[in-house]
Amino acid sequence: MTPLILTSLADLQSLTVDAIIDVRAPLEFAEDHLPGAINLPVLNDAERAEVGTIYTQVSPFDARKIGGALVAQNTATHLQGPLADKDGAWQPLVYCWRGGQRSGAFATILDQVGWRVRLLKGGYKSYRSEVVKTLYQTPLPHRLILLDGGTGTAKTALLERLAAQGAQVLDLEGIAAHRGSLFGRINTPQPAQKMFETRLAAELTALDPERITFVEAESSKIGARVIPPSLWAVMTEAPRIHITAPLEARASFLCRAYADLTQDKSALGALLDKLRPFHAGERIERWHAQAQNGEWQALAAGLMADHYDPRYAKSAALRTDAVHRIELSDLDEATLERTAEALHAKFS
Helix, strand or coil: CCCEEECCCCHHHCCCEEEEECCCCCCHHHHHCCCCCCCCCCHHHHHHHHHHHHHHHHHHHHHHHHHHHHHHHHHHHHHHCEEEEEECCCEEEEEEEEEECHHHHHHHHHHHCCCCCCCCCHHHHHHHHHHHHHHHHCCCCCCCEEECCCCCCCCCHHHHHHHCCCCECCCHHHHHCEEECCCCCCCCCCCHHHHHHHHHHHHHHHHHCCCCEECCCCCEEECCCCEEEEECCCCHHEEEEECCCCCCHHHHHHHCCCCHHHHHHHHHHHHCCCCCCHHCHHHHHHHHHHHCCCCHHHHHHHHHHHHHHHHHHHHHHHCCCCCCCCCCCCCCHHHHHHHHHHHHHHHC
């Protein structure tokens, strides 16, 4: 077996293996794992808990004996299942928590089968230390420009069009699976903080730091996920492109972008109730009535005018002047396409 010693996250980009196999328990894998890894656990969650209890309450020897039998049984299941069609040229990278007994036992069996196995030295823990180094301990070299503007100014849509034209972008809301506001929950759960950081670190590693990267201006949290300090430091110093559009145009755009929220009026009502500490009851009830009556344009306009815009104005007063200002008369597809082309030409 050939060990892989990570010296940086870039090592994973040049890695030539056919599969990355995480042999940890499913709950460990769900919290975070190497990009592109598949989960073939040698101990499931219940078995891992059982072996750990035996280790602490009975004896390490008994735990290793029972654990070894379970690892052998589960490895046999994987050999007869997901790995059954792999030929002799197949090359996997295997890891567990610290590159110890679980991955060592699994990799030894695969090696004896005849596959050229690589074992990640230090396991997931070594990978996680590189993520922490990148996002918490080392200044990032990236050159960012932020797309800034009030709610509904189509910043995410502009990012998508910039990317389609070949510009370099970092979609934080996409990585966090959240649109960055009370109403921003996407229909998939947000990743755990560690998984968010794994995806973020992978995206940053793939970017060319010499090129401009467009990023949507965010607060330090996107939903429940926190932007790590190394990236946040670059974002707070980055120049901004300030985008404005009329309230009606923004409301119309939000009705298209957040169309999924209109499908569940009960869930939308629960979100509106979360605004009660900030607004008079009469206003909340008016928003509820608009939601029940399907008056989406009026609801979107009211939420922006009375809730989001005042808060944006307060935070905007603390920011540095924008390097570029764009006033859009509408947010139609053609307008967004032309705007993205102009931004790409001017800043990329």
